[in-house]
Amino acid sequence: MSILPRPRADSPHLAVIGAGVGACALVASLRRQGWPAERISLWESGRGPGGRTATRRSRQDSHLRIDHGAPLFNITASPDPALLAPLLAGGWIEAWQGTLACLDINGGLAGRLEDPLCQGQLYRGRQGMEHLCRGLLALAGGAIDSHYGILVRHLETSSEGRWQLLDSAKELLAEADWLVLGSTLLAHPRSRLVLGWETLPLAVGAAERADPDLVHSLAAIASIRAEARSNLLMVVQASEAAPWRALPFRLLSFDTAAQQRWGLRRVAIQPLEDGRCAVVAHSTATVAAEYLNVYGSRSSIARHLGMAPPQQRETEVIAALEHGLQEALAAWLPEPSGPPPPEATPWPGVHSELMRWGAAFPQLPGLPQDLALCRRSRVGFCGDFIEGPGFGRVEGAMRSGEALARRLLEAAESVQ
Numbered sequence: 001m002s003i004l005p006r007p008r009a010d011s012p013h014l015a016v017i018g019a020g021v022g023a024c025a026l027v028a029s030l031r032r033q034g035w036p037a038e039r040i041s042l043w044e045s046g047r048g049p050g051g052r053t054a055t056r057r058s059r060q061d062s063h064l065r066i067d068h069g070a071p072l073f074n075i076t077a078s079p080d081p082a083l084l085a086p087l088l089a090g091g092w093i094e095a096w097q098g099t100l101a102c103l104d105i106n107g108g109l110a111g112r113l114e115d116p117l118c119q120g121q122l123y124r125g126r127q128g129m130e131h132l133c134r135g136l137l138a139l140a141g142g143a144i145d146s147h148y149g150i151l152v153r154h155l156e157t158s159s160e161g162r163w164q165l166l167d168s169a170k171e172l173l174a175e176a177d178w179l180v181l182g183s184t185l186l187a188h189p190r191s192r193l194v195l196g197w198e199t200l201p202l203a204v205g206a207a208e209r210a211d212p213d214l215v216h217s218l219a220a221i222a223s224i225r226a227e228a229r230s231n232l233l234m235v236v237q238a239s240e241a242a243p244w245r246a247l248p249f250r251l252l253s254f255d256t257a258a259q260q261r262w263g264l265r266r267v268a269i270q271p272l273e274d275g276r277c278a279v280v281a282h283s284t285a286t287v288a289a290e291y292l293n294v295y296g297s298r299s300s301i302a303r304h305l306g307m308a309p310p311q312q313r314e315t316e317v318i319a320a321l322e323h324g325l326q327e328a329l330a331a332w333l334p335e336p337s338g339p340p341p342p343e344a345t346p347w348p349g350v351h352s353e354l355m356r357w358g359a360a361f362p363q364l365p366g367l368p369q370d371l372a373l374c375r376r377s378r379v380g381f382c383g384d385f386i387e388g389p390g391f392g393r394v395e396g397a398m399r400s401g402e403a404l405a406r407r408l409l410e411a412a413e414s415v416q
């Protein structure tokens, strides 16, 4: 697939909200089929692209790099997404080479790995999962008008019938002929509850447009449930990291009984270049539901709402997750010497944080594919919440972006 620019002064302007895998795959596919770069704008509330495949970095600590969402991704259906081969060829992603293991209820390694996230062909972003989305945007080529750190808060319709994107202060960010939502945030009733919004931005736009397809899509999105995750992020100092780096796996999945026992689903071991080791322990959905209103002070929700979550509750959740992890990995890690000081981690030289994902994994039924494009109101949706192969995973998000690009190109041509 090569870039076939068809520069047309009258190409419609497209605004894409979100820079997760689905939206980045959409932009890459559109560009490679000729949609001019200057007719696409991309709006993302995070500091960079990636969404749930982002890599945590720090300006003060150049060696820190933690894949705090998806640590890898898998392709289970065929043919491969069209963008997979160019991502591999460009060195943006690589085959996953780390050892996978499964933990049983006795804290030993089980024979069979049944984790649905580890079936098929496994890949990861090279030098961090963020390179998956960065690679997709590089494949898009051209100077896409990209905006990071901006939450699109309102959607309105101009007197000419174009989409208007506005920020929290109701300042106009952009106007576009077509709108794509790479996330359910502006369309799902959950946002009203979590963010305290009185109205749903897309519902306001839909009322203005009287499009039965969009009403149908909104109803389908409203019924999508998602599992949360409350994850423990740890960085182990180099002087204490040897036992962690020597663990005989890089990704440990817990079988069902082990999940129930320790409240954890997976542990990703991510050695850092400077000798430290990052460890991400993913909670079960049950544990996340138990601590549903504890966001974690580093979460984007806390940042956007300008709120400081109660430290005490956060400390409790961290302690519970650490306790589960300590017991689950007891066979490999040295016993801590003496009782730990109150409110400290069980291990020396470890800094722990909570990272909560309110909607980590959408559950079926998702948004049916035929509702992913509402031609009359000129709205499209992409992301892992669209039904199809790879639903609820990176694969589904990537495929949904590719599929929406095909449909958008057709639709945009037919209305010109």
Ligand SMILES: Cc1cc2nc3c(=O)[nH]c(=O)nc-3n(C[C@H](O)[C@H](O)[C@H](O)COP(=O)(O)OP(=O)(O)OC[C@H]3O[C@@H](n4cnc5c(N)ncnc54)[C@H](O)[C@@H]3O)c2cc1C
Residues within 6 Å of the ligand: 017, 018, 019, 020, 021, 022, 023, 043, 044, 045, 046, 050, 051, 052, 053, 068, 069, 070, 071, 072, 073, 074, 117, 150, 151, 152, 153, 182, 183, 185, 186, 229, 231, 282, 357, 359, 360, 361, 382, 383, 384, 385, 392, 393, 394, 395, 397
């Ligand atoms: C802890 C965890 C572990 C996972 N592990 C795996 C795994 O091993 N394998 C796998 O395949 N998948 C895994 N997943 C799922 C995978 O990460 C997702 O399926 C995939 O990343 C979804 O991509 P997306 O483009 O649909 O959405 P997202 O990544 O959620 O992207 C949506 C983006 O839109 C932005 N956004 C939303 N609304 C607005 C707005 N109004 N204004 C501006 N920006 C906005 C968000 O900030 C976000 O960046 C995991 C997810 C989590 C949370």
